Each structure stands twice: as structure tokens, then as C-alpha cells.
Amino acid sequence: MTRYVLTLEDSAAFEPWREMARAALQRAIPPEAIDWRIRGGETDLFGQITDDGDGLEALTALPVVKTVTLRASCIALLRDLLCHSDPGRFALAYRIAWRVQGNPHLLEVVTDADITRARIMVRQNREDCHKMASFLRFREEPLQQGEEQDGRRRRFLAWFEPQHHILERIAPFFSRRFTDMDWVILTPRGSIRWDGKGLVCSPEPCKRPELDDGFGELWDTYYASTFNPARVRTKAMRREMPGRYWKNLPETRLIPQLVAGAEARVRTMAEQELRPAPAFHERLRAREQLPAELMPDVAENLEDLAARVRTCTACPLHCSATQAVVGEGPADARIMVVGEQPGDQEDLAGRPFVGPAGQLLHEALGEAGVDRGALYLTNAVKHFRFRLQGRRRIHQNPEAGHVAACRPWLEQEIALIRPKLIVSLGATPLRALDGPGMAMSDVRGTSWTVGRGENAVWRLALAHPSWLLRLGEGAQGDSERQRFVEGLARLRDFTDQSGS
Numbered sequence: 071m072t073r074y075v076l077t078l079e080d081s082a083a084f085e086p087w088r089e090m091a092r093a094a095l096q097r098a099i100p101p102e103a104i105d106w107r108i109r110g111g112e113t114d115l116f117g118q119i120t121d122d123g124d125g126l127e128a129l130t131a132l133p134v135v136k137t138v139t140l141r142a143s144c145i146a147l148l149r150d151l152l153c154h155s156d157p158g159r160f161a162l163a164y165r166i167a168w169r170v171q172g173n174p175h176l177l178e179v180v181t182d183a184d185i186t187r188a189r190i191m192v193r194q195n196r197e198d199c200h201k202m203a204s205f206l207r208f209r210e211e212p213l214q215q216g217e218e219q220d221g222r223r224r225r226f227l228a229w230f231e232p233q234h235h236i237l238e239r240i241a242p243f244f245s246r247r248f249t250d251m252d253w254v255i256l257t258p259r260g261s262i263r264w265d266g267k268g269l270v271c272s273p274e275p276c277k278r279p280e281l282d283d284g285f286g287e288l289w290d291t292y293y294a295s296t297f298n299p300a301r302v303r304t305k306a307m308r309r310e311m312p313g314r315y316w317k318n319l320p321e322t323r324l325i326p327q328l329v330a331g332a333e334a335r336v337r338t339m340a341e342q343e344l345r346p347a348p349a350f351h352e353r354l355r356a357r358e359q360l361p362a363e364l365m366p367d368v369a370e371n372l373e374d375l376a377a378r379v380r381t382c383t384a385c386p387l388h389c390s391a392t393q394a395v396v397g398e399g400p401a402d403a404r405i406m407v408v409g410e411q412p413g414d415q416e417d418l419a420g421r422p423f424v425g426p427a428g429q430l431l432h433e434a435l436g437e438a439g440v441d442r443g444a445l446y447l448t449n450a451v452k453h454f455r456f457r458l459q460g461r462r463r464i465h466q467n468p469e470a471g472h473v474a475a476c477r478p479w480l481e482q483e484i485a486l487i488r489p490k491l492i493v494s495l496g497a498t499p500l501r502a503l504d505g506p507g508m509a510m511s512d513v514r515g516t517s518w519t520v521g522r523g524e525n526a527v528w529r530l531a532l533a534h535p536s537w538l539l540r541l542g543e544g545a546q547g548d549s550e551r552q553r554f555v556e557g558l559a560r561l562r563d564f565t566d567q568s569g570s
């Protein structure tokens with residue numbers, strides 16, 4: 071049998087191999103007839119290959135005898151497999167490509183030795199990517215002489231020694247993660263460069279650079295202070311952080327002494343008195359710094375109240391919201407309008423009803439002939455509740471606990487403004503104002519009084535403008551919007567001083 075020697079660069083990714091493999095498959099050259107070699111690899115050193123070009127030339131001189139197709143799943147597997155550094159990878163990939171011609175379901179045969187080997191190699195590549203994502207440490211490149219910091223993106227440099235040819239695989243991860251800085255990652259298997267616009271991968275091997283940005287001490291302090299002596303598991307640490315990565319990880323110098331001192335530190339910690347956790351959240355810190363006169367439970371005016379609401383940590387919503395959105399409007403407003411909670415735009419602007427629902431409310435008030443400036447607008451819950459979907463913040467209804475935590479603020483707003491009419495928009499403020507017993511479907515569009523004599527306050531329950539937005543245009547949307555405007559028109563009775 072004629073044998074063909076096909077030689078590839080060690081860094082060769084999928085494409086160069088694919089060209090050669092396609093030529094061989096089209097000429098029905100069986101796997102046993104090909105020696106896949108790596109340029110500069112062991113066999114070369116012993117001088118057995120003299121002319122790299124020979125094998126491919128001889129092979130392509132033969133006539134094409136068949137057409138070759140590979141399924142997308144097979145191409146994906148081979149592409150992943152060829153990132154491995156095993157010198158046998160090209161031969162294994164060709165054997166699979168050859169065998170799959172006769173058995174299209176080969177990839178599903180879990181007991182097949184070639185497929186098992188390929189899958190193990192793919193998994194090893196993934197592990198290598200994972201280790202690179204976890205153990206790579208960037209150092210900042212200092213400014214060059216004469217260079218200005220202003221307007222220049224920060225530049226970082228890292229050195230890593232991957233086991234396999236994974237740079238092209240992992241590059242998008244780093245550009246997504248560190249998109250706002252320029253960086254270069256150097257490795258013995260090539261480099262990746264990112265300048266905020268594009269990624270450049272090069273297979274050219276690099277030398278380890280001098281990496282010292284003066285932050286080593288800071289990093290050591292950070293690592294040592296976050297090292298938990300009570301959770302030292304040396305076996306698991308070794309498994310997760312194999313020795314070959316240690317030499318490039320600055321913190322590994324500290325690990326032996328941290329591990330050695332762990333038991334003693336745990337004993338000291340156990341003997342220490344309990345201390346409150348440091349107030350790391352800006353709103354907790356702000357509350358600690360609130361002037362003593364603002365500390366009493368009941369605010370004296372709307373400004374005091376706003377200062378307190380802004381430092382509220384009574385429920386977890388304050389952690390994810392940008393800020394508390396306090397009420398807005400004249401301190402002597404005769405009408406108070408209570409919405410559900412700030413939306414995305416209100417959360418960013420720090421003002422109620424400035425987003426799409428606020429716009430609808432604004433237009434409807436105009437149609438009803440009511441001056442928005444005369445109203446005090448607020449919400450039952452002062453922080454925005456949302457869930458993340460990608461980068462979008464999707465509104466979520468507040469729960470009873472959030473409403474209850476915010477109720478004291480709403481009660482104080484009512485006590486300070488003493489409105490004649492309180493309009494609730496939607497079910498959440500209805501529950502906050504009147505308790506859980508009242509159903510929106512029973513009271514929508516109706517009004518009633520609460521309290522007696524000069525303490526009597528009118529209540530009016532209307533739909534929430536977001537609900538109207540969701541209904542959109544069409545028969546139901548139009549008639550509900552009309553109903554909303556008619557409801558708002560009743561506010562006119564209260565805006566002039568003679569109103570009830």
C-alpha cells in the first residue's frame with residue numbers, strides 16, 4: 071500500500087487539516103495509508119521526513135473518486151478535537167471522518183474507542199479553557215514616557231501556559247468579560263490581543279514577559295484577607311488548582327503559610343466576641359451617617375422623609391435598585407396619586423412616573439383637564455423590583471412583604487400632606503392603603519370615604535396605566551382608557567379649593 075505523509079503545523083487549527091483530509095477522502099485514501107505528522111515534531115528530528123510537500127502533492131495527483139460530506143455535528147466535534155495538543159489528533163480526526171462516511175451514526179456509538187477518545191480530548195480542552203478563565207491574572211501596563219492617561223484606555227498584560235491550542239476558543243470569553251480595557255494575553259502557544267474593537271489571535275509562540283505592575287502587595291493582601299481558614303481543603307485545592315498552574319499565580323506563594331496558620335486562626339476566630347458585620351452597602355453607611363435629628367421615627371417634613379426613604383434598607387429591594395424613588399409634588403397638594411412601584415426609567419431618574427406608564431398618566435390627566443403639577447405623585451413601594459433577562463431589567467410585581475416594609479413611608483407621606491383625595495392606581499396601592507380585603511375588580515372606578523369629620527379622606531380606585539399600556543389599542547384598550555380618563559376627570563372636583 072502506498073503511504074502518504076501529511077505534515078501540519080503544531081498550532082494548525084481545523085481549516086488546514088480539513089483541506090488535506092478532504093483531498094484524501096475524495097481520493098478514498100484509507101486512514102492506514104496516511105502518516106499525519108507535526109512540523110518540527112519528533113519524527114522530523116530523526117530525519118525521517120525530508121520533504122513536507124511530497125505526501126500532499128502525490129495524493130492530489132490522484133483522481134477524485136467520490137464526493138465527501140460531513141454533518142455539522144461531526145465538523146463541530148472534529149473542530150473541538152483539533153484544539154487538543156495530542157500529536158495523534160490529526161490521525162484520530164481523519165479516522166473518524168473516514169469511518170463516518172460508512173456509518174453516519176458513528177458519533178452516537180458511545181462504546182466506540184475513537185469516539186470515546188475524541189470526547190475525552192474535547193473535555194480536556196474545555197477544562198483547559200475553564201482553567202485559563204479562572205487562573206489568568208492581568209497586570210496593568212504602566213504609562214509609557216510622554217503618554218497621557220486622559221482618554222487612553224487602560225492596558226493590561228497576562229501570561230498563561232495552556233495545555234492545548236485553545237486561544238481562539240477562549241478569546242471571545244475574555245473580550246466579553248474585559249471589554250472596556252485593552253489587553254494582550256501571551257502564551258507559548260500564541261497570543262490574543264483586544265483593543266476594544268477586534269480580537270487578533272496569533273499562533274506565534276511568545277516568551278514570558280516581565281510582569282510587575284506594583285500591585286502585587288495589594289493582591290496578596292486581598293487574597294490573604296479573603297482566604298477562609300475554616301474551609302481549608304488541601305486535597306480539593308490541589309485538584310482544582312493543579313501544580314502546573316502554580317508558578318504563574320501570584321497568590322500561590324502565600325498558600326503554604328496560610329494553610330499552615332489556618333487552624334490557629336480558626337481557634338482565634340472562635341474565641342473572639344461577636345461583632346456586627348461592616349456596613350458595606352452604601353445605603354447602610356448613609357444611614358449610619360444620617361444626622362441625629364433625622365433619626366426619629368416620624369419625619370417632620372417631606373425633605374426629612376425623603377432623606378430617610380433614600381437610606382431605607384427595610385427589605386432586600388434596596389440592594390438591586392439604583393435608588394429609592396420618593397414622592398413628588400406640592401407639600402399641600404389636595405390630591406395624592408399612589409402608583410405601584412418605580413419602573414426602570416423611574417429607578418434611573420429617581421423620579422416617579424417619568425417612564426411610559428407615567429407618560430400615559432400625563433396624557434390622560436391632560437385629557438381629563440387635570441393639572442399634573444397640582445398632584446402629589448408617589449408609589450406604594452419605593453424601590454424598583456425586577457429580574458434580569460440578559461441586560462434587560464424586567465418589571466416584577468412587589469410582594470406583600472415589600473409593600474408592608476414600605477407602608478410606614480406611605481403613611482408618613484399621607485400624614486404630612488393631608489390630602490383630601492387619595493387615588494390608587496392598580497392593585498398594589500389598593501392593598502397598601504386599604505388592606506388585602508378589597509379586590510380591584512370590585513372597586514375599580516368607584517370612590518368612597520375613609521375616616522370622619524375633618525379627618526375624612528376620599529378614596530378613588532383606578533386602573534394602573536401599565537395595565538392600559540399592556541391592553542394596547544383595540545376595542546378593550548380604547549374603552550378602558552376612556553374609563554380611566556373619566557375616572558381622572560373626577561379629580562377636578564378636588565383641585566379647586568371649594569372641593570370636598
Ligand code: URA
Binds near residue numbers: 409411536
Ligand atoms: N408605575 C408606577 O406605579 N409608578 C411609577 O412611578 C412608574 C410606573
